[in-house]
Amino acid sequence: MNSYRSLRIALLGAGSVGSQVARLLLEQGDEFAARVGAPLELVGIGVRDIDAKRDAPLPRELLTTDLAGLVAGADIVVELLGGIEPARSLLLDALAAGADVVTANKALVAAHGPELFDAAEIVGAQVAYEAAVGGAIPIIRPLEHSLAGDRVTRVMGIVNGTTNFILDRMHTEGSSLADALATATELGYAEADPTADIEGYDAASKATILASLAFHTEVPATEVHREGITGVTDAMVAQAERSGRVLKLVAICERLPGDAGDRVSARVHPVSLPATHPLAAVHEAMNAIFVTAEAAGDLMFYGAGAGGPETASAVLGDLVSIARRHVAGGPGTAGSTHANLPLAPFGDVVARHELAMSVTDRPGVLAAVAGLFSEQGVSVESVRQDPGDGSAALVLGTHAASEARIAAVLEALEAHDDVERIDSVIRLID
Numbered sequence: 001m002n003s004y005r006s007l008r009i010a011l012l013g014a015g016s017v018g019s020q021v022a023r024l025l026l027e028q029g030d031e032f033a034a035r036v037g038a039p040l041e042l043v044g045i046g047v048r049d050i051d052a053k054r055d056a057p058l059p060r061e062l063l064t065t066d067l068a069g070l071v072a073g074a075d076i077v078v079e080l081l082g083g084i085e086p087a088r089s090l091l092l093d094a095l096a097a098g099a100d101v102v103t104a105n106k107a108l109v110a111a112h113g114p115e116l117f118d119a120a121e122i123v124g125a126q127v128a129y130e131a132a133v134g135g136a137i138p139i140i141r142p143l144e145h146s147l148a149g150d151r152v153t154r155v156m157g158i159v160n161g162t163t164n165f166i167l168d169r170m171h172t173e174g175s176s177l178a179d180a181l182a183t184a185t186e187l188g189y190a191e192a193d194p195t196a197d198i199e200g201y202d203a204a205s206k207a208t209i210l211a212s213l214a215f216h217t218e219v220p221a222t223e224v225h226r227e228g229i230t231g232v233t234d235a236m237v238a239q240a241e242r243s244g245r246v247l248k249l250v251a252i253c254e255r256l257p258g259d260a261g262d263r264v265s266a267r268v269h270p271v272s273l274p275a276t277h278p279l280a281a282v283h284e285a286m287n288a289i290f291v292t293a294e295a296a297g298d299l300m301f302y303g304a305g306a307g308g309p310e311t312a313s314a315v316l317g318d319l320v321s322i323a324r325r326h327v328a329g330g331p332g333t334a335g336s337t338h339a340n341l342p343l344a345p346f347g348d349v350v351a352r353h354e355l356a357m358s359v360t361d362r363p364g365v366l367a368a369v370a371g372l373f374s375e376q377g378v379s380v381e382s383v384r385q386d387p388g389d390g391s392a393a394l395v396l397g398t399h400a401a402s403e404a405r406i407a408a409v410l411e412a413l414e415a416h417d418d419v420e421r422i423d424s425v426i427r428l429i430d
Ligand SMILES: NC(=O)c1ccc[n+]([C@@H]2O[C@H](COP(=O)([O-])OP(=O)(O)OC[C@H]3O[C@@H](n4cnc5c(N)ncnc54)[C@H](O)[C@@H]3O)[C@@H](O)[C@H]2O)c1
Pocket: 012, 013, 014, 015, 016, 017, 018, 046, 047, 048, 049, 067, 079, 080, 081, 082, 083, 085, 086, 104, 105, 106, 107, 131, 132, 135, 188, 189, 192, 305, 306, 307, 308, 311
């Protein structure tokens, strides 16, 4: 090993992920030093309550409630607090002082990534956030580095473990959404406020990050169309199973070609996948991300998207890589927004849809309903009708149609006297 001075590491947060990062750094210090070429000195761990119970026992003398003091003088700040403030301000202070930053905070990177990256660029520092998407799965680095010479056309993935766990339990055990969420929370997958998971906010943050990286375009979180899983019913699960399909919450980031040039779309919503689709085999809280690039073709990244030690793996990978640059020198790398492609409105996105509805059970209703589809230029691919007691359950599958046209069909259906209720709308993936 050369004689490079030790690097001062400040760790903010000792929760599920932070306590594991601290444990591994302390347990494997010699190995990290060998890999980096300099000792990594954990100078302190910023916590809220020194006496709180932790997942891993940590040396009391390292714990401090003075987070601002800890950040000052650090070479690398590892932020594992979660939330926007005080994480944002602490990291901006760290960057202003020339420190590098590692974070797992997808909410922060999605909402304030450009602000952090700009602050880093001013001083030549780095911001690394591999753990923010797909937990342990290497996905940020592949998009930023390995695929830097290719043109990515689509990123589609299961990026929220909690909702995947819930939908999986609804399919495999007939669990209710509420029961499955309670289990996911007990297992430590869910966010502190699980609304972020089940309403799709967490996945939307990840979609923002993935789309921005994949397409070299700033994609604000507010531009990501978002639907969670609270509208997914037992009946929809049963319906999907009857068709040999599985419901999953996915993030889709696409480059949409058009006459006026390419545009970018990022969205999060449930989809119905054939049971044979590779993403259908992603069970429990696992994550998987499909990347399609022009030259590389299809790539799939699979692994643990949540969990303390798993996420710590990605955090420590970033830490080692940043620490190596300190020792070896050379420029840092960062994503770019040079392409700056326009964003496509959600209405322009095209998909096959399946609409289930309850209609009056009388002759001519099917033709009337089908007519509403054709009036909006939506072509019906399949129709199934189950007669009921005075009303009939109708399931119509469409050919690929824009979201705007489907929205118009739904409006017309809702206004139609013979349509009692729209039971569900789900997008189909082939
Ligand atoms: N847990 C996972 O599986 C996972 C996976 C990927 C990313 N992440 C991200 O990693 C980050 C940490 O997640 P976690 O699961 O460890 O959360 P956590 O809630 O278990 O830990 C956060 C810790 O930070 C502390 N904290 C928060 N604000 C503080 C403040 N102002 N001062 C001092 N301490 C403060 C909390 O007391 C808590 O101990 C989050 O950004 C999360 O989104 C977590």
